[in-house]
Amino acid sequence: MMIFFIVGLIVHVVFFLSIFDIYFTSPLVHGMTPQRVPLAPPAKRLVLFVADGLRADSLFKPDDNGTGRAPYLRSVIEESGTWGVSHTRVPTESRPGHVALIAGFYEDVSAVAKGWKENPVEFDSVFNESRHTWCWGSPDILPMFAKGATGDHVYTYTYPPEREDFASTDASRLDTWVFDEVKDFLNVAKSNETLLNMLHEEQNVFFLHLLGIDTNGHAHRPMSKEYIENIGLVDSGVAEFVSVMDDFYGHDGKTAYIFTSDHGMTNWGSHGAGHPSETLTPLVAWGAGVQTAQREGSHKYDDNYLKEWGLETSMRVDVNQADIAPLMSSLIGVPFPVNSVGVLPLNYLNNSQHFKAESIYANAIQILEQFRVKMAQKKETTISFLFTLYQPLTDSKQMDFMRNARNLIQKGQFDEAVSIRYCEDLIVQAMEGLSYYHTYDRLFLGSSVVLGFIGWTSYVVLFILKTHVSGLLVKKKHSLGQMFLCIGLLVALFLMVQSSPWTYYIYCLLPVPVWFSVMREFETLASLVRSVPSLPLSKCFGYFLLVTFGIELLVVSFFYRAMLTLGLVVLALWPLVSGLYTKAKVRSLSWMLSCLFLAVFPLLPVVGREPDVNYVILFVCICFQMMQVVLCAYILTSTHSSLQLKQGLPLFNQLVSWLTLVSSFLIPLLSSTRLFHRLLSILMSLVCVYLLLSTGYEALFPPVLSWLMFAWINIEQETMNTQGSSNRTEHCVKFITDFAENIDITKIRQLRLDDIRRSYYFVFFIIIAFFGCGNIASINSFDPASVYCFLTVFNPFIMGGLLMWKVLIPFVIVMCTFESIQVSTQLSSRSLFLVVLVISDLMALHFFFLVKDHGSWLDIGTSISHYVIVMSMTIFLMLLSVMTHILTSKRILIGRKRKMHFR
Structure with missing residues (x-):
């Protein structure tokens, strides 16, 4: 029984792990050429505020008396910036949310499970592509972007982990700490010539991670006084920091600001799933290069949120969470993160059509580069006559796409109906092609697992019948061994030729001994069939x-x-x-x-x-x-x-x-x-x-x-x-x-x-x-x-x-x-x-x-x-x-x- 128990445990562990190779594999590929916009960027620096755990409605919806919970951000929405809802993906947790925001891709579940603060895989990010990035906030989030960056240009300032206490008398102190620290940092820089020169360089990023709202939401619920007051504290902190930044840089108008959240929160103070309260997060952008407030003529969103939030006259521009990464890259002129699958939201840009066309073209080529690397990898590990190209985007079609888009830009045909729309079509095709090659082996692996599953279950049933049904003939066929050995060798040779990962050998070879065991009990099944009349x-x-x-x-x-x-x-x-x-x-x-x-x-x-x-x-x-x-x-x-x-x-x-x-x-x-x-x-x-x-x-x-x-x-x-x-x-x-x-x-x-x-x-x-x-x-x-x-x-x-x-x-x-x-x-x-x-x-x-x-x-x-x-x-x-x-x-x-x- 012990041997059977161990074998059964191993078989089920293999079946369990197979799902991660079939569905939860990392989407990342390496070896792409970074793409950047060849024109001068509108901003020299960017400030990213992430209010951890902030729901969209909690920020946008006025109180019962009609006053806004965040008066400063409300004024930005109505007067000087662009706003919308950032749609997150499941799991709505801090780590995958920040990866989507800053790196532009959606982290697979297996990567989240392998490490919360560390990086199980290296990925590119806006911070990595920046000249310098300074970060303040939680020790759970900041280190992974610093350790994932090449060189030594991402600087982190974190508070001790024990400050993240759900029993804290005032969790908003986490946010107060961040605002105080960054203001002290700027004050110290005034008397530090080296740091001052670094801060006045272009392509710099400031990241303020604000965890107080999330902590208060968990401890007291999002409808609580503590949660609402924390939103007000963050709003006033943002307003004060913007004023400090303007004074520090002499009101040069070259700072872009983005305020958003990694995920929302349910009414009962949790997050992780796909409820709208978790997946709808706020996005407010303003400053250098950002479109100023626009009036809404016709509403394209029919979710009734505009009326509930009292923003019917302000144009709302929704994005996917990963789209924020290329937006930040475009504003300060750094290359798009090479692993990003975000699509640049052009409606957030206040720039020429030429700049928009060049930006979306660079975005399209950046995603196309991932497609090419993915296709090349799959082609190398597949027998040539078995390899099936993604037909909508063959090599010739790729060249046609790129050549036509480049020609349209050179001719000055920048409007959305021509070059911009053409590049957006290329992005759609490249994304579908990425999915095609990412799931290329899914049917093959799935069939192997199902074959092994059916074989194992059949063997257990036959084992039970042989043990507990009297009168069954037990006669094993030993001549089948050579045939199944040959099958196993052929499967191993096929996988070897394709340079398949070692896990593929397990999934594809496991059905061989399982079905061999089943076929050895064939006489048991035949004997059972003959005894049917007596049952x-x-x-x-x-x-x-x-x-x-x-x-x-x-x-x-x-x-x-x-x-x-x-x-x-x-x-x-x-x-x-x-x-x-x-x-x-x-x-x-x-x-x-x-x-x-x-x-x-x-x-x-x-x-x-x-x-x-x-x-x-x-x-x-x-x-x-x-x-x-x-x-x-x-x-x-x-x-x-x-x-x-x-x-x-x-x-x-x-x-x-x-x-x-x-x-x-x-x-x-x-x-x-x-x-x-x-x-x-x-x-x-x-x-x-x-x-x-x-x-x-x-x-x-x-x-x-x-x-x-x-x-x-x-x-x-x-x-x-x-x-x-x-x-x-x-x-x-x-x-x-x-x-x-x-x-x-x-x-x-x-x-x-x-x-x-x-x-x-x-x-x-x-x-x-x-x-x-x-x-x-x-x-x-x-x-x-x-x-x-x-x-x-x-x-x-x-x-x-x-x-x-x-x-x-x-x-x-x-x-x-x-x-x-x-x-x-x-x-x-x-x-x-x-x-x-x-x-x-x-x-x-x-x-x-x-x-x-x-x-x-x-x-x-x-x-x-x-x-x-x-x-x-x-x-x-x-x-x-x-x-x-x-x-x-x-x-x-x-x-x-x-x-x-x-x-």
Whole structure:
């Protein structure tokens, strides 16, 4: 079994990682020639303000009394600048948002996961192309642009990480620090000749990263007084800084300003997903080279925001977030970042048509350079007769595009209907070509993974049949080895000729041994077909239909959580349909009520709820027996009370929280290994931690889930008892009530059709544990307030780890229950787990076919995340099975000599 477990784990890890090579590969290529506008730029320097976490409506929408929250920026919009909405992409997080703003490309998810502050891959940026860049702000954002720059011309000034405290009495001090530091910097420069000369050079950039709004949004929500007042503080800080810059440079009119945000924020203080409050961010530009305020005659946007914001008469120009990078490059005359996929928004430029035409031409050639490098790379790694060119942009068509566009510019035909529109068409074609070559191997790799998936699932099914169906002929064909060896060599040779990455060998060669194992069991399948007449066909067909319907219900539940409620209501009727209700009314009633109570949770809101510790107090009433639970409830309420009073996180509360987390792994091992005693100990230890990580109704989820799990154990025992009494060879069923009790191997029974139902119930309850109260039904359902009992200083990895453990706690409860059912009913854990594996793999294969490579970025990311979730679930189940076995069956005994050992 251990070998099978290891092989299965490796196979599923490969299937899981394949999705990153197929869909989450880095879009970056290297070796392009930088492109710049040959004409003199309008600005000598640029100032970039990024108000982290600022929503578009929070800035643009007036207060209830009609006054603007940001009077200075409002005056810029109405009088001297150009404004619009910058549309971000998922994930709406700080790192990918800043990469899009400053480097002009959308970072893939795998790069975000590899490092938050560091760069897993080198990329070009506006800062890198500048002569000098000075940055002030967060230590989480600034270092990655400094370390990604060539040379030593990007200077960063950051505050200590501990300042990023969600429990801070005034998070706006982060922004005050930035404004004070940059003003002091300019004052010092007046008496420092070297620095003064550097500051008066052209192509300089000043970057002010303002994190206070984001921190206040997380701690107090975007509608709070703290968040709104922070916007006003930033607005006045920007106004004062502009005045300081004008004085410093003698009002030369050569400074361009851009004010924007990396992402927005939901009403409940989170971000990461694709809600409009997260993806709509403000963009205001003014100064040298920027178009002054224009009046709007006809509105091209029908989202009703202009009326809501009171800006119906001001022309609005929306952009994609990556478009801001080429805008900044054009204003100060530096080359466009070579990795940028942004399109220069010409309506923001106040310059000649000639300058606009040259700028958009350079933008088009810069993107075309990426296309050429991408095409050359793919051509080098593909056999010539198998290589298919992107027909709309062959070499000859590229030359025609470039020659015609250049001729139009030289002839002075600059208007949008001629040269500018021509260049924009070239950008569209180059972007589509980039996507074409970036996804060139997707079908090939996807087919290999699907082939391996089907083969693995087929092998597991045949293995189960061979082990548990009596009378099947087991005869292996050894002559197939040479044929599959030749196939493997041919596949390896094909990949070698194409200079494929080493990961391709794994994905493409894995199906070979898998299908070899399947074909060796061909006689088993043939023997099963011959024994079909002796099988209970009606019952088999009924189970097949029920499991198929059940799998589809689980798949749909990923899109509509209410389907889980429907499933629980159907499960509640099981004792009535099966006849168990008449034989065990109390146990059946407990099962039915617990199913119906749990069915409420998928109907409750996933996100958008305010923290309410009253639900947590209600949970304590349910579990009042345990003093530890009461203590945790006190810690939770006192912590949130202290944070609301802006008194910070009490040290005692923090120590108790971490001790509770650590002890939750040890306390169950000290308790009795008797089934219900151990399960109760595990439950209480886990829910104490879950309680500390709760902010609302989800605190009630573990006890209700546990109630259903205990009811499941009881009713399964009753089912086994009923089956045993009706079986002539089994007049009674002995239930094991101690996890540590030695099991007589001869008493281990074979799988029955009813065990398929048990396996499906387990998978269903795992999905309920996963999505039941919406902990990860959406990225932005994570509430930072959940971890405030443990820490309040921003640390993405510790916070992420705590939230992940919160997600896994219901998993562990279900896993321990499943372990209990296997032990108490003398069922082979290997056999039942294999059925679970088949059901999970069928779901994963279903989601693999649902993966999208078209439509919105959010649709694509959501479809991929579903596959990743199911595959992660399968892998976690394998690993958690080992953990739960230790939790349930092992015991730490303290002997007379105070030695600790496992029983």
